[in-house]
Amino acid sequence: MATTSNKRPLPDKVAAMKAKKRQKLDHSGDQTHSAANPKKKAKTASRVDDLAWKDISMPDRMEDYEGFFGLEEVDGVDVVKDASSGQISFLSQNEKAPPQADAKTDETPDDGANDQALNGDEEWFGFDDADQDISEPPAPKPKKSAKSAREGSKAKTAPKVSTTADQGDATAAFELLAENADAVETDVSAWRSLKLSPDTLASLAKLTFPKPTPIQRAAIPEALAGHDVIGKASTGSGKTLTFGIPILERFLELRSGSQRSGQAKAPLALLLSPTRELAHQLDKHLTALCSSGAFEAPSIATLTGGLSMQKQQRLLKNADIVIGTPGRLWEVISSGRGIIKALKQIQFLVVDEADRLLSEGHFKEVEEILNALDRTEDGNEELEGGEDASETSPPPTAVRQTLVFSATFDRGLQKKLAGKGKSGGDLMSSKESMEYLLSKLNFREEKPKFIDVNPVNQLASGLKEGLIECVGTEKDLYLYALLMLHANTRALVFTNSIDAVRRITPFLQNLGLPAIGLHSGMAQKARLRSVERFTQGGVSAKPSSSIMVATDVAARGLDIANVQLVIHYHLPRAADTYVHRSGRTARAGQPGSSILICGPEEVAGVRRLVAKVHAQAAVAHDQSASEAAKQGFYIRTLDIDRRVVARLKPRANLAKKLADVNIAKEKQHKEDDFMRAAAEELGVDYDSEEFEKQASGRQGRGNGRKKKERESRELSKGEVGALKAELKELLKQRVNVGVSEKYLTSGRVDVDELLRQQDEGGSKTGEFLGTVNNLGLDDA
């Protein structure tokens, strides 16, 4: 049974499947390309109907299913596109035996570009509504995660081209159906207004992203139209794809127009990231965006410190997209080898987390990179063959489009960008902080498009905020209590120092909690492993807990699914840090909580800081500062049951002591090694005890801490063993929380369950545990 093709535009919903099929066709061509393989018999151009289609048998129950009548496949076909006319033809060694009267093929390349290719005189206009059913899978499959979708696409077998036809081999048919069902499972028609290519739509379908987020809807068309864009949107709102999609679209455009072949390949885009973790994450997200299998993905080179520079330089040679942290990028660029010349040709410069990258401290290297990119009479020594790029290529900013993104921008700048600032001083001439730095980006347009999709709130809408007050010396205890009360949670604990991460991580581990540390003092591979372990813990339906204790190296941009709780163990030093730390939860429309642990003397300051974050947003949205202050956001103190906390104290103290012992002993080993090496060099003997006695005789600052360290160090193995045994016993014991059968143990109590039982038992939910678990706040 045959179906005929009718003329109508390609429906979005089937775009994903079409793109995939087109790619399969490409692939089968690749495999047998006669030019590449001269030994093979020469191929001749064929009408699509004349190709040697083979029937694939269908299982009985598929017969006549919603008009899906069968499948055919063809092997050994080259798809050749004429660069000038855009016409596509099919080259094949084997033509079909005289066509059967009813064996009409219509599953072919699907968009206008491929029209005449079918037979030279027929036009292809896609399917009509009746045909659409043919392409639809029999039944919607459950949604797959981007990850499983990616894995699925990797596992694909050799490409085949299929067409509707009569019955054939059942197994092959089912494989094909399964593949195609994957591709069409998400309806991406809500992306239609953005006018994206079928290949990009196929990717979005694979990622199961049914519609654009507000920043994507607003900024992608501007970027596609070639404008410079400064985009502001709350944390977790999809800014990465906001620049990723326009880059992919340009990549696909250039590829199909063969504009990137012939000449030596230069990167299409350069992405700057403030942290190594974020750089690797950008790589992952863009790779996922390009992993639908519908097209050959761009190659991405990620340049960060801590990993092999040689390897990164090698990767750079073939890169379509370069992602880098400023330090390593500058190191690689300044190593020469024509890298600047190549980077001058980029069409996109992306500055992610712009306010951080362009802030004091980070800006020097960024500025050097920008200067190098924009230098017109660049150092000829850098260029190969003595060629001067300024003679042969246009000034870089003329071709380069700049895309700048963050969730936070300086308030004054925000107002000015939005056209609400005081008159006088334009963006390009002002010497004020961020404005001046932005001007260094050399936008190609005088006024970049400023898009602020969340003028009223920098924080995600699903975020709840609260604080817990305790004396400074009990922060560890309250942290533990908080984590116990949030059982089965993926939590991120922020501290202000590497030492704190080194101390708190083993403290929690001693208490049986799955804590992982992350800080910039760790080797890069260990950092990436930590993020990986934290990410992997708890992706199942009932997420197992996992806790990351980190410095602000994890505050920006990290996108880890299902982080339900952010705890500020140390207070953030600035309002934007509060926004970005808190933004690690409540991402992509999910709920999440952000809790600050603060000492009594810190409470007033914290309230001011959080109120400032909320007021800043209000002011940026046209309210006067006094109006915003009047409506001031007041962060609530959470009601945590102090009796429960008190009962957790003995185990917390022991866990802390054991952590201190470990740290002190490790420190001692390091000091000993250092001193021994120094003594050896000086030719004297080193006796650690004697040295210790001399040092302890001296008075001075930090003596109390040193004494404690010494005591910890001096604990014998037996004493440490006894402490461990004591802790083990304590962890087994009930923490009587006032209701007879309820208790907390080391085994991460499921407080939700506890509260539910309690509720069922007649007592009031949340009463004795406090209201921490649901934060007890009105929606802010």
Ligand SMILES: Nc1ncnc2c1ncn2[C@@H]1O[C@H](COP(=O)(O)OP(=O)(O)OP(=O)(O)O)[C@@H](O)[C@H]1O
């Ligand atoms: N259109 C979409 N539909 C559903 N999910 C999306 C969509 N676009 C992006 N996402 C997902 O939302 C999450 C957050 O996106 P992303 O990391 O780009 O946020 P962000 O705005 O850059 O956040 P931050 O400011 O913290 O860096 C990611 O897991 C991403 O895959």
